[in-house]
Amino acid sequence: MIDVKHIEYLKNVVGEDDIKTDKAHLRAYSYDATKEHFYPEAIVFPENEEEISKILKYCNENKIVIVPRGAGSGFTGGALPVKGGIVLAVEKYMNKILEINDKDMVAVVQPGVINSHLQKEVEKRGLFYPPDPASMDYSTIGGNVAENAGGMRAAKYGLTRDYVMCLRAVLPNGEIIRAGKRTIKDVAGYNVRDILIASEGSLAVITEITLKLLPKPRMKKTYMGIFENVEDAMNAVYKSLADGAMPVAMEFMDSLVVKALREKLGVNLPDWAGALLIGDVDGNVEEEINYQLGILEKSFIENGAKEFIATAEEEKSKEIWFARRNASQSITIYGSKKINEDISVPRSKLPDALKGINEIGKKYNLTVPCFGHAGDGNIHVNVMVDGNNEDEVKKGYRAVEEIFKLVVDMGGTLSGEHGIGLSKAPFMKIAFSEAEMNLFKRIKNAFDPNGILNPGKMGI
Amino acid sequence: MIDVKHIEYLKNVVGEDDIKTDKAHLRAYSYDATKEHFYPEAIVFPENEEEISKILKYCNENKIVIVPRGAGSGFTGGALPVKGGIVLAVEKYMNKILEINDKDMVAVVQPGVINSHLQKEVEKRGLFYPPDPASMDYSTIGGNVAENAGGMRAAKYGLTRDYVMCLRAVLPNGEIIRAGKRTIKDVAGYNVRDILIASEGSLAVITEITLKLLPKPRMKKTYMGIFENVEDAMNAVYKSLADGAMPVAMEFMDSLVVKALREKLGVNLPDWAGALLIGDVDGNVEEEINYQLGILEKSFIENGAKEFIATAEEEKSKEIWFARRNASQSITIYGSKKINEDISVPRSKLPDALKGINEIGKKYNLTVPCFGHAGDGNIHVNVMVDGNNEDEVKKGYRAVEEIFKLVVDMGGTLSGEHGIGLSKAPFMKIAFSEAEMNLFKRIKNAFDPNGILNPGKMGI
The missing domain is CATH 3.30.465.10 (Uridine Diphospho-n-acetylenolpyruvylglucosamine Reductase; domain 3)
Known part of the structure; x- marks a missing residue:
C-alpha cells in the first residue's frame, strides 16, 4: 500500500484533481485488451514533462511502482499494473x-x-x-x-x-x-x-x-487472390514478394476464417475457397500500380490461385477489405475465448508454420483459425477455447506453448507486433538464452536500478 | 604491456600463425582513414565465433583491451587501438x-x-x-x-x-x-x-x-540541377522532397567544390554555376521515373535552378556522377589537410546551416568547401588547412567546434554516418547532456563492465 503522504506529495505536483484513488478510477485503469484485471493504487494525470520528471524522481526515491499507460488497448498486458503502484496516464493532457x-x-x-x-x-x-x-x-x-x-x-x-x-x-x-x-x-x-x-x-x-x-502516394488499388488451400496461399506470399512485388499489404485468411466469414457475416466467397490473400498496392502513377498487380497476378496464379481480382473502385475495395477487417470478430463462432498470439516467421517458413500450427491444433483437439500480415511473415494465431471450461483453457495454453516452440525453432519470434508484456512473459525462455535474458536484466538495471517502471513484464 | 603468457594462451586458441606481434603487423594495424597512429600490442585473426568467444572471455578475465576491426576505413578512428591492447581482425577468415x-x-x-x-x-x-x-x-x-x-x-x-x-x-x-x-x-x-x-x-x-x-528496381535515370548559389540549391533540396519527390540520391556540391572540379579535373560546368544537385531516380516503370523527374525539375526551377538535366544514358550519367565522385579529391587544392566532418541537420535548416558554416569559415579565414548527401540533410564539411602549419590546424579545430555548436543548436547531429570514434569524442558534450552521457556509461557497463572493448571512444 502506498502511504498517504506519498499521495499528498504527488497532489502537490499535479494538483488535487489529477491524482485519483477512488474505486471507479482504480477499476477503469485496472484492465486492457487482455481483459485481465490488476488494480493500481492511484492514477496520476501529468500535464507535462516537468511533472512527469517530479513524479518519477519522487517515486524512484521512495521505490513506488509507476506504470505508464496510453489507451490501454494492448493485447499482452503491457499497461497492466500487475504489481500495483501508480498508473501514469497520458491521455488526459499529453495528447497534443x-x-x-x-x-x-x-x-x-x-x-x-x-x-x-x-x-x-x-x-x-x-x-x-x-x-x-x-x-x-x-x-x-x-x-x-x-x-x-x-x-x-x-x-x-x-x-x-x-x-x-x-x-x-x-x-x-x-x-x-x-x-x-x-x-x-x-x-x-x-x-x-x-x-x-x-x-x-x-x-x-x-x-x-x-x-x-x-x-502520400497518389493512388492505390486493391487485390484479392482466392486459393483452394492454405499451402498454396503461403507459397504465393513469399514467391510473389521474391518475384519483386512490393504491395502495401498482403493479408492472409485461412479456411476456418473463410468459413466463419461466410457463416457469421454472409461474406460471398466461392465454395472452394480455402484461403485468401488481400491487400493494396500503391504508387504515384497507374503504370507502377499495374506493374505491381501484374507480378502479383502472375505469381498467385502460378502458385495455385484460382481467382485473382484487382480493383480501383472504392466500393469494391471496401467489400474486399470487409473480409479482412472482420476476420477477428467472425471467428468467435469457434469458441467464447480466443487465445490470440502474433507469431512471426521468416517468410519462406510460412507454409511449414501453418502446417505445424494446424497439427498442434489437431493434437489438442482445438480449433486454431489463422489470419494476418502474411506479407511480413506475421500471423495472428487464434487458439479458440470455451472460456468457462478451465481444462480447455489450460489445454489452449499448452498448445500455445508448443506453437511458440515450433516458431522459434524455425527462426521466428514470439511476437511480431503485440509485445511480450504479461501474457507472453512465461514464454521468453523459449526464445532467449540465459545469456540474453541476463543482458536484458543488465539493460533494465542501467535505466531503472530500483525497478520502479512497469515491473513484472517481459520476463525481466 | 601484455604479458607473454597471455599471448601464449591466445596462440593456443587461434593457432601460432594467427596472432601477430611483429613490428610490420603492429604498424599495419595502427592506423585507419584518419591517418592517426596508435600501435596495438598484438593482432589476432580468429577463424570463427567460438574462437572469438574464447579470446574475449580470456581477455575479459585478464582485463586485456580488445579492438575489433573491419577494413580500418573509418573516418573517426573507430578501429584505432588508442589504449593499446589486441586488435581483433575479421578480414582474414570471417569474410564469407x-x-x-x-x-x-x-x-x-x-x-x-x-x-x-x-x-x-x-x-x-x-x-x-x-x-x-x-x-x-x-x-x-x-x-x-x-x-x-x-x-x-x-x-x-x-x-x-x-x-x-x-x-x-x-x-x-x-x-x-x-x-x-x-x-x-x-x-x-x-x-x-x-x-x-x-x-x-x-x-x-x-x-x-x-x-x-x-x-532490384528495374531502371533508373540520373539528374543534375545547376544553381547559381548555395542558398537556392539548399531551398530546392527540402522543397522538392516536400513536394513528393523520392530520389534515390540528392547530392550537393557548393561553389568551392564546383571551382575545384573545374580547376583540378577540368569538369565542364557553366561559368555561373555556384552549386549542384545530382542524383538518381529509380523505379520499375518509365512513367514512375518520369513522374519523379517532373517533380524535381519543376521544384528545382521554381527554387532558382538555371539548368536541369535528366538522362537515361549510361555514359551521360557517368559524366554527371564524375563530379560528385571526385568532389572529395578535387578540394585538396585548398589545403594539404582536410578536417572532414559529416554534420546532419533537419532538412529545412540546410540553407541556414550552409550560411552559418560559410560565416565561421570567414571568421577563421579558412576555406570550407561543402558537399554531400543533402537529400537526407547530411553534409560533408571540409575545413581545409595547411597540415604543416600547427597554428592553422589548431584554428581549423576551433572552427570545427563552432560548426558543431551551430549544428546542434539547429537540432542537428555531430555525425550523420561517420560515427564519433576518437575524432569527435571531444565534442560529445556539445551534443549530449550529463544525464545522457551518464546513461551511455551505464549502457556500456551493462555490456562491458571491465571496459575491455574498444576503450577511449565516443567520449564514454
Missing part, C-alpha cells in the same frame, strides 16, 4: 500534436495522441504516416512506440520504429533525456531511441515523439 | 557470404565481407542491398554495422540499420548472443540489435549479420 512540419516532413506529438487522428491530420497536408495497427482509432502513438506497433501496411512501409526519429523521455531518476535527432541520419552516441522503442514502458516514460512522414 | 536466400530475401554474412562484393552477389539474383558508403569497395559489412554507415542512396533507402534484421555477437564475457530475428517484425525482448548498431565495437563483437534485401 505539437507540430506538423511539411518542410522537414516530420510530426512532433505527445504520447497520448491517437494514431488515426495523426494520420488524418498529416494526410490533410499531402503527407503520410504509414503505421496502422488495427487499434489505430483508439491506440496512442506513445503506446505504439512502447510496443513498436505494426499494422497492415508493414509489408511495404515497416513498423512504428521505422518512423521514430527522436524521443524525449524521463528516466526513473527524473532526468530528462533526448534520444535521436530530427535528422534522417544520426550516429552520435548509443542508440537509446531504438532501445526505448518496444521496451513497454519499462525503461523510461516517453514524453515527446518526432515522427518521420512520407509523401 | 554464408547465404543469399531469395525466398526470404535475406543475406547472411560474416563481418569481414566487403560491402560492394555483397552488392554484386545479390544483384546477380535480381536483389538489392541499398547501403552504399563511399568506402563500399573496401569497407566491411561488420564495420558498416558498427558505424551504421550511410551512403548516397540513403535519401530514399535509408541506412545500414534499416537492413539489419539480426546479429550474432559475442559479449566481453564470452557469451554468444543473438539479437533480432530473420523476420520483418520482432518485438520480443529489448532491442539489443539496434543498440549494437553504431556502437563502434564498444559493446560486443559482431560475428554474423542477417541483412534484409529488396527487389
Whole structure:
C-alpha cells in the first residue's frame, strides 16, 4: 500500500484533481485488451514533462511502482499494473500534436495522441504516416512506440520504429533525456531511441515523439487472390514478394476464417475457397500500380490461385477489405475465448508454420483459425477455447506453448507486433538464452536500478 | 604491456600463425582513414565465433583491451587501438557470404565481407542491398554495422540499420548472443540489435549479420540541377522532397567544390554555376521515373535552378556522377589537410546551416568547401588547412567546434554516418547532456563492465 503522504506529495505536483484513488478510477485503469484485471493504487494525470520528471524522481526515491499507460488497448498486458503502484496516464493532457512540419516532413506529438487522428491530420497536408495497427482509432502513438506497433501496411512501409526519429523521455531518476535527432541520419552516441522503442514502458516514460512522414502516394488499388488451400496461399506470399512485388499489404485468411466469414457475416466467397490473400498496392502513377498487380497476378496464379481480382473502385475495395477487417470478430463462432498470439516467421517458413500450427491444433483437439500480415511473415494465431471450461483453457495454453516452440525453432519470434508484456512473459525462455535474458536484466538495471517502471513484464 | 603468457594462451586458441606481434603487423594495424597512429600490442585473426568467444572471455578475465576491426576505413578512428591492447581482425577468415536466400530475401554474412562484393552477389539474383558508403569497395559489412554507415542512396533507402534484421555477437564475457530475428517484425525482448548498431565495437563483437534485401528496381535515370548559389540549391533540396519527390540520391556540391572540379579535373560546368544537385531516380516503370523527374525539375526551377538535366544514358550519367565522385579529391587544392566532418541537420535548416558554416569559415579565414548527401540533410564539411602549419590546424579545430555548436543548436547531429570514434569524442558534450552521457556509461557497463572493448571512444 502506498502511504498517504506519498499521495499528498504527488497532489502537490499535479494538483488535487489529477491524482485519483477512488474505486471507479482504480477499476477503469485496472484492465486492457487482455481483459485481465490488476488494480493500481492511484492514477496520476501529468500535464507535462516537468511533472512527469517530479513524479518519477519522487517515486524512484521512495521505490513506488509507476506504470505508464496510453489507451490501454494492448493485447499482452503491457499497461497492466500487475504489481500495483501508480498508473501514469497520458491521455488526459499529453495528447497534443505539437507540430506538423511539411518542410522537414516530420510530426512532433505527445504520447497520448491517437494514431488515426495523426494520420488524418498529416494526410490533410499531402503527407503520410504509414503505421496502422488495427487499434489505430483508439491506440496512442506513445503506446505504439512502447510496443513498436505494426499494422497492415508493414509489408511495404515497416513498423512504428521505422518512423521514430527522436524521443524525449524521463528516466526513473527524473532526468530528462533526448534520444535521436530530427535528422534522417544520426550516429552520435548509443542508440537509446531504438532501445526505448518496444521496451513497454519499462525503461523510461516517453514524453515527446518526432515522427518521420512520407509523401502520400497518389493512388492505390486493391487485390484479392482466392486459393483452394492454405499451402498454396503461403507459397504465393513469399514467391510473389521474391518475384519483386512490393504491395502495401498482403493479408492472409485461412479456411476456418473463410468459413466463419461466410457463416457469421454472409461474406460471398466461392465454395472452394480455402484461403485468401488481400491487400493494396500503391504508387504515384497507374503504370507502377499495374506493374505491381501484374507480378502479383502472375505469381498467385502460378502458385495455385484460382481467382485473382484487382480493383480501383472504392466500393469494391471496401467489400474486399470487409473480409479482412472482420476476420477477428467472425471467428468467435469457434469458441467464447480466443487465445490470440502474433507469431512471426521468416517468410519462406510460412507454409511449414501453418502446417505445424494446424497439427498442434489437431493434437489438442482445438480449433486454431489463422489470419494476418502474411506479407511480413506475421500471423495472428487464434487458439479458440470455451472460456468457462478451465481444462480447455489450460489445454489452449499448452498448445500455445508448443506453437511458440515450433516458431522459434524455425527462426521466428514470439511476437511480431503485440509485445511480450504479461501474457507472453512465461514464454521468453523459449526464445532467449540465459545469456540474453541476463543482458536484458543488465539493460533494465542501467535505466531503472530500483525497478520502479512497469515491473513484472517481459520476463525481466 | 601484455604479458607473454597471455599471448601464449591466445596462440593456443587461434593457432601460432594467427596472432601477430611483429613490428610490420603492429604498424599495419595502427592506423585507419584518419591517418592517426596508435600501435596495438598484438593482432589476432580468429577463424570463427567460438574462437572469438574464447579470446574475449580470456581477455575479459585478464582485463586485456580488445579492438575489433573491419577494413580500418573509418573516418573517426573507430578501429584505432588508442589504449593499446589486441586488435581483433575479421578480414582474414570471417569474410564469407554464408547465404543469399531469395525466398526470404535475406543475406547472411560474416563481418569481414566487403560491402560492394555483397552488392554484386545479390544483384546477380535480381536483389538489392541499398547501403552504399563511399568506402563500399573496401569497407566491411561488420564495420558498416558498427558505424551504421550511410551512403548516397540513403535519401530514399535509408541506412545500414534499416537492413539489419539480426546479429550474432559475442559479449566481453564470452557469451554468444543473438539479437533480432530473420523476420520483418520482432518485438520480443529489448532491442539489443539496434543498440549494437553504431556502437563502434564498444559493446560486443559482431560475428554474423542477417541483412534484409529488396527487389532490384528495374531502371533508373540520373539528374543534375545547376544553381547559381548555395542558398537556392539548399531551398530546392527540402522543397522538392516536400513536394513528393523520392530520389534515390540528392547530392550537393557548393561553389568551392564546383571551382575545384573545374580547376583540378577540368569538369565542364557553366561559368555561373555556384552549386549542384545530382542524383538518381529509380523505379520499375518509365512513367514512375518520369513522374519523379517532373517533380524535381519543376521544384528545382521554381527554387532558382538555371539548368536541369535528366538522362537515361549510361555514359551521360557517368559524366554527371564524375563530379560528385571526385568532389572529395578535387578540394585538396585548398589545403594539404582536410578536417572532414559529416554534420546532419533537419532538412529545412540546410540553407541556414550552409550560411552559418560559410560565416565561421570567414571568421577563421579558412576555406570550407561543402558537399554531400543533402537529400537526407547530411553534409560533408571540409575545413581545409595547411597540415604543416600547427597554428592553422589548431584554428581549423576551433572552427570545427563552432560548426558543431551551430549544428546542434539547429537540432542537428555531430555525425550523420561517420560515427564519433576518437575524432569527435571531444565534442560529445556539445551534443549530449550529463544525464545522457551518464546513461551511455551505464549502457556500456551493462555490456562491458571491465571496459575491455574498444576503450577511449565516443567520449564514454
